[in-house]
Amino acid sequence: MNTTTAAPPQVRRVRRRNRNRWTVGWVLSRLPYWIVAVFLSGAAFLWIYPFLWMVSASLKDQLEVFASGLGLLPDKPIWENYQRAWGEAGFGKYLVNTVIVTVSTVVIVVVRCAMAGYVLARYRFAGRRVALTILVVTLFVPTGYTIIPVIDISQRLGLLNSLAGMIIALSGGAHVAAILLYMGYFRQVPRELEEAAVIDGAGFLSLFFRVMLPLAIPVTATVTLMTFLATWNAFFLPLVFSFSRPDLRTLSVGMLAFVGENSVDWSGMAAAAVISLLPVVLLFALLQRYFVEGVAGAVKS
Amino acid sequence: MTAVVERSDTVVAHPDDDRSRRKRRPIWSTVWVWIFLAPTIVLYGVYTVYPIFASYWFSFVEWNGFEESKTWVGLRNYREVLADPLFWNSFKVTALFTVVAVPVKVVLSLLVALLLNSPKLPLRNLFRTAFFLPVVTTTAIVGVVMQFVFDPADGPVNRLLLQLGLVDEGVSFLGHSSSALWTVVAVYVWKWFGVTLIYWLAALQTIPDDVYEAAQIDGAGPSAMVRHIIAPLLKPFTIIITLLTLEATLKVFDLMLTMTNGGPSFSTEVVEIYIYRWAFAATVPQLGFASAAAVLFGLFVCLLGLLQLVGIRAARKSGGMR
Known part of the structure; x- marks a missing residue:
């Protein structure tokens, strides 16, 4: 009984806070964080760009790598590069x-x-x-x-x-x-x-x-x-x-x-690099927390 | 380490279980102890302890690695190494690389860590992941890929510079001795940035939240917060993080060999590449000569290791005073 009577005012309070969240003051106080986040997003994109470029080049044919410039999306993914890297x-x-x-x-x-x-x-x-x-x-x-x-x-x-x-x-x-x-x-x-x-x-x-x-x-x-x-x-x-x-x-x-x-086979090189890096990157994605803790241990001890 | 030994001594010497302990520890346990240590003694002895002594011995002989015969030449290898301008060049390149890469990495990662440490920052875990990603990737493969990324004609870096109109024709970043080293420094900082970032984040986490809150109540702005709260509290960590980064920076073999192979014209030849060139890449390997160079540099690194011990002790002291 106690809980049911106590609940409504609490809910109301929460609702009011939610409604009032987007006040000018709140937005202004959070604005610097969003500006920093936008800036950091750009930096993070540049940070992983070499890997994105690598994956993209591995799916393009040899001419397209040169012709398409900075564009990341291949016209049509070409999987033969992986075949070539894997076998030959x-x-x-x-x-x-x-x-x-x-x-x-x-x-x-x-x-x-x-x-x-x-x-x-x-x-x-x-x-x-x-x-x-x-x-x-x-x-x-x-x-x-x-x-x-x-x-x-x-x-x-x-x-x-x-x-x-x-x-x-x-x-x-x-x-x-x-x-x-x-x-x-x-x-x-x-x-x-x-x-x-x-x-x-x-x-x-x-x-x-x-x-x-x-x-x-x-x-x-x-x-x-x-x-x-x-x-x-x-x-x-x-x-x-x-x-x-x-x-x-x-x-x-x-x-x-x-x-x-083969210094001219860019797409083959990229496919080979993807094959080599994929296992560690997948492992990192799955066990990220442990990687970070393992590294941080060096400072703590 | 001495503390460890002492502590287990007191445990064993505890009066209560002195007699019963002897009963519980029959002789076979000593045998097992040595059986358990055996793999480490054999492997560590053969692949770490023996090589340390052997490289001293090799540095006093002339030996090409093909034949068994080694001729004792005394200090001649050392004299030749010290007289070789390219050895000093490689020493200089290593020093230059370290002196530039360490401060850039330590300072930049601190700035990013300060941003990422704020709980109000959206997407902070995603940013941390992105900055840490290069760390887990294979250095040698990244080095090869970077050769292409910095390609003067078709590499993405030059494409971007051309599109932005910053340059008229592709820059050969790795082809000129004036820019190759700085390009590798940039890639090195990018590759290992995440490690230093995590160090800083771990250090920042040791500052309790109420310290910030108290400062905020007292009216401290962000700059006062950094100057009067964060900076003094991070001081002991700064020493440790700088030393850890410094030690890691001396191991750039993988990246250097795959990105530049020491070239152009020895401008990126760090000591490790110098040793490698004489020991494995020459037509007639000079293993004695290379060992002398390795011993000299090994001593230098050991000296830095000692410095690290002293530094950490100093850091502990200044941390403990608070």
């Missing part, structure tokens, strides 16, 4: 290579960093301090400058010129941040949880895989996303690993080779 130019193969390399690297990095972070956070053992010191010190070593020894050792191990070698090299270097993330998370897990699992008869392995790893899903999500992005976009290492094996190229390396050979 080898981007189908490059895409498969990139997916294999990226997925394997992400799996290896997540598993090895979670395991290392777990034992470093929850167990005391001789050498723990040393291990931590080495990790933190090498956090500042630029990985790009270690490329020569990496190539040398890969060659000695017979791993150069193979996808497996590329995967191991990509998942081997750096990723200290991932270990530290897992460490920070596992340290907060209450001891009681661990003890309860041990009383229930969990061994070391099932404690980690059944209890701890499932708990750390938020960290795993961040690490997966960041590793995925870094590996999909990797260039230097795949470039050097596929010098003598063009069939092992990833998308980024294949793109450079493609324009080196």
Whole structure:
């Protein structure tokens, strides 16, 4: 009863506020924001224009790319460009290579960093301090400058010129941040949880895989996303690993080779670029919040 | 890190469960600890720790990479690198790139972040997405696409300039040594703008809303708000964000190689491209020479890393005083 009697005046008040919303004062106070929004819309359009131009060029035939100037809409979408990029130019193969390399690297990095972070956070053992010191010190070593020894050792191990070698090299270097993330998370897990699992008869392995790893899903999500992005976009290492094996190229390396050979095929280039960028852009569209949080974490910590 | 160690020490030393703990931690757990660490020790050892030491060793030998034989030459590689005007040129290009790109990126993204931080701004999430989009895309592919975007005859940039009547004929942005570096700087700022923007937005979010409200009640206008509220509160973040941006700016290999390959006439050859040219792109690779250059630049970057540590500590202090 109380609620029904109390409701009408509230509704009336809300209505009145809605009616009065478009007063001169309100519009004037909001006007600067709308001007800024219009200005920012222009900037945002310019910002993504290169991508729009790329998609549009990929749907035009070669002459139309030049003839239509700045116009974005193609007369009639031409899908043959994608066929050409996918088949003849080898981007189908490059895409498969990139997916294999990226997925394997992400799996290896997540598993090895979670395991290392777990034992470093929850167990005391001789050498723990040393291990931590080495990790933190090498956090500042630029990985790009270690490329020569990496190539040398890969060659000695017979791993150069193979996808497996590329995967191991990509998942081997750096990723200290991932270990530290897992460490920070596992340290907060209450001891009681661990003890309860041990009383229930969990061994070391099932404690980690059944209890701890499932708990750390938020960290795993961040690490997966960041590793995925870094590996999909990797260039230097795949470039050097596929010098003598063009069939092992990833998308980024294949793109450079493609324009080196066909500098006049603009629409083919654009189609190849769309094939290469679409997966990351789609992933970004779906998981935008996590991307932003992953980046913002660097400042907060 | 020391704090971490100390904290777990106290946990273990807790008197209550000292004895029961020993029962619960049988020897097999130590074995498992090392099994769990093994992948990281092996991979990290081979691909990060070993290369750091190996590049020092390589920098003292002459070695073309084809043969096993390495001849010890002492400091000769270093002498040659330091005497090579092109090494200093690449150092200069890297410095110039950094000195221009970092402030432009940090300041521009702060301005946009201040706009986007206002809750009354319509479509703010859409703008944030648009500005962040280039960040997730593959740098090497963007670099190749940009070659076409800045094409002197048919690229969209020149088309626009021609249509607006700003130029009479297409400008070869990447073809002249006077403009190539600045074109890459512009693309670089565009590509990574979103990261710095998110940094700033995260920093701005740490200022509670009531601070703004209190200032507004006291009659502070937008400019007073920026000068007396936002600027002092953002000071510690400015140091961290600038340093993070600085460190990232030293890694421009992907964009540089795909947009200009160091040219024209070495005007965009950053140190990474210089090392790459001697190690992988030369007909007879000079791996010893390239390693010496890599070690020199690695030391320089480490120095900046140390500076970063000091800077962050200073930032923490000035943040903690408030």
